[in-house]
Amino acid sequence: MTNSYQYQRHLAEDRFGLQVAARLSDATDDLPYDISERLRAARHQALGKRKVALVRTVSNLAASGGNGTMTLGHPGWWNRVAAAVPLLALVLGLIAINVIQNENRANELAEIDAALLTDDLPPAAYTDPAFTQFLKSSSGQNQ
Amino acid sequence: MATEQELSEFLKSVEKRAFKRSVYHVRNDESALDIVQDSMMKLAEHYGHKPAAELPMLFQRILSNCTLDWFRRQKTRNVLFSNFSDFSLAGEDEEFDVLETLNVENHSEQTESAESTTQRAQTLRAIEAEIQELPARQREAFLMRYWEELDVAETAAAMGCSEGSVKTHCSRAVQALGAALRAKGITL
Numbered sequence: 567m568t569n570s571y572q573y574q575r576h577l578a579e580d581r582f583g584l585q586v587a588a589r590l591s592d593a594t595d596d597l598p599y600d601i602s603e604r605l606r607a608a609r610h611q612a613l614g615k616r617k618v619a620l621v622r623t624v625s626n627l628a629a630s631g632g633n634g635t636m637t638l639g640h641p642g643w644w645n646r647v648a649a650a651v652p653l654l655a656l657v658l659g660l661i662a663i664n665v666i667q668n669e670n671r672a673n674e675l676a677e678i679d680a681a682l683l684t685d686d687l688p689p690a691a692y693t694d695p696a697f698t699q700f701l702k703s704s705s706g707q708n709q
Numbered sequence: 710m711a712t713e714q715e716l717s718e719f720l721k722s723v724e725k726r727a728f729k730r731s732v733y734h735v736r737n738d739e740s741a742l743d744i745v746q747d748s749m750m751k752l753a754e755h756y757g758h759k760p761a762a763e764l765p766m767l768f769q770r771i772l773s774n775c776t777l778d779w780f781r782r783q784k785t786r787n788v789l790f791s792n793f794s795d796f797s798l799a800g801e802d803e804e805f806d807v808l809e810t811l812n813v814e815n816h817s818e819q820t821e822s823a824e825s826t827t828q829r830a831q832t833l834r835a836i837e838a839e840i841q842e843l844p845a846r847q848r849e850a851f852l853m854r855y856w857e858e859l860d861v862a863e864t865a866a867a868m869g870c871s872e873g874s875v876k877t878h879c880s881r882a883v884q885a886l887g888a889a890l891r892a893k894g895i896t897l
Contacts, residue, residue: 580855582886583851585897586836586886587858589832589833589897590726590729590840590852590856591856593729593833593837594725594728594729601728605742605745608724608742608746608749609721612750612752612754616716
C-alpha cells in the first residue's frame, strides 16, 4: 500500500515537473531577437574556438608524427642516427680514397723499381757521372 | 568524436534553455548571456573532441560551474548559497498532496484549450517567479531533471552529488512549486 502510494507520488511529481518544464519551454520560444542573435553569435564563436583547438592538436600531432612512426617510444634517437649517417659516409669515403691513393702510389713505385731491376743496365750506372754525361751528349746528337 | 555539425546542433538545441536557466539563477540577462557564452566556449575548446552523447552532461556541468564562478566573482555567493543544504521551505509544514495535482492534470487538456494567450503568459511569469524563489540546488536539480530531461544519475553527475540528493531536491522543488502555484490559483 505504502509502496503503491510512493510510486504514485513519484509518478505525479515527475508528471508535474514535466508539465512545469513544458511551460518553461514556451518562454524559450519567445526570447527577444537580440538575445537570440547574441546566443547565435556566441555559438559561432564557440565553434571557432573548437577549430582553433583542433588545429592546435593536429599541428602538435604532425610535429611529433615523424618521430612517432620512426622511434616507437625513443623520440630523437633515430633522428640522431639519421643525422650521423652522412657524416660517417663522408669519413669512410675519405679513408677509402686515402687507402686507394696510397696503393696506387705504391704500385707505381713498385713498377719503377721492377723496371730498374729488370733492365740490362745496372742501377749503379745511373749514379755514375760519366753515364749522365753520355746520356746528355747522345740526346744532343739526336736533336 | 562529435563533428562540428553535431556540436553546432547540440549548442543550438540547448542555448535558449541554458540562457533561461542562467537568468533564473542570476536574474540578469547580460550576466546570463556571459555565462552561457563562457560555457559554450569551454565546451567547444576543451570537450569538442568528446562523443556527441557525452555533450549534454558535460555542458550542464560546465554551465553549473560557470554560474557558480559568476557568483564567486560577484562575491555574493555566501549570501545566495548560504542555505544550500537548508531545504526547509516556508510552506513545508503544509501537506502538499501530489495526488491532488494528479487529479487536476486529468483535466489539463480542457484547461489548456480554454486558456487564453494572456493567461498562459501570466502562468509562465508566475512559474518563473516561483522557480527563482527555489533554493539554488533545488532549482538546479529540478531544471536539469525535468527541463533538460537528464536522468537521475546524469543529474547527480552534473551536480556532483548523490542520486538520493537529486531525488530529494527534485521532490522538494516539485512540492514547493505545486504549493506556490496552488496558492496563486494556478493549475497546469
